[in-house]
Amino acid sequence: xxxDIWTPERDDWExxxxxxxxxxRKGVGKGKRHFxxxxxxxxxxxxxxSKDDAKETIFAWNQLNHPPIPESELKYLFEIYWATWCKLPxxx
Numbered sequence: 001x002x003x004d005i006w007t008p009e010r011d012d013w014e015x016x017x018x019x020x021x022x023x024x025r026k027g028v029g030k031g032k033r034h035f036x037x038x039x040x041x042x043x044x045x046x047x048x049x050s051k052d053d054a055k056e057t058i059f060a061w062n063q064l065n066h067p068p069i070p071e072s073e074l075k076y077l078f079e080i081y082w083a084t085w086c087k088l089p090x091x092x
Contacts, residue, residue, distance in 0.1 A: 027064025037062075037069065037077060045085055054082070 021043060024036045040061065044054040058078055062068045069077070 025061065025064075027061065027066060029066050033062075033065050033069050034077075037074075038081065041078070041081055042085065045082075051082060051086075054078075 021040070024040050028036045037058065041054060041058060044057065049057070055078055059071075059074065062074055068074075
């Protein structure tokens with residue numbers, strides 16, 4: 001394994017429910033926001049959303065969360081995950 005490439009840990013799947021897009025799109029509560037953010041953004045990347053469209057969708061979605069992730073934190077998370085996940089090599 002190449003240690004220069006970050007890959008998301010999957011052990012959070014054991015404690016978190018499966019990603020349900022329609023549930024997440026309606027907004028989630030504290031304790032589910034970051035997990036749902038990562039899953040939703042990953043889904044958008046797989047669906048070939050442009051960066052601008054994904055960012056707009058994530059920020060609109062965040063307003064449905066209770067409470068929303070603070071905007072400065074959301075900007076940081078979005079940029080880090082987008083840059084990291086979009087640089088991962090294609091599966092062969």
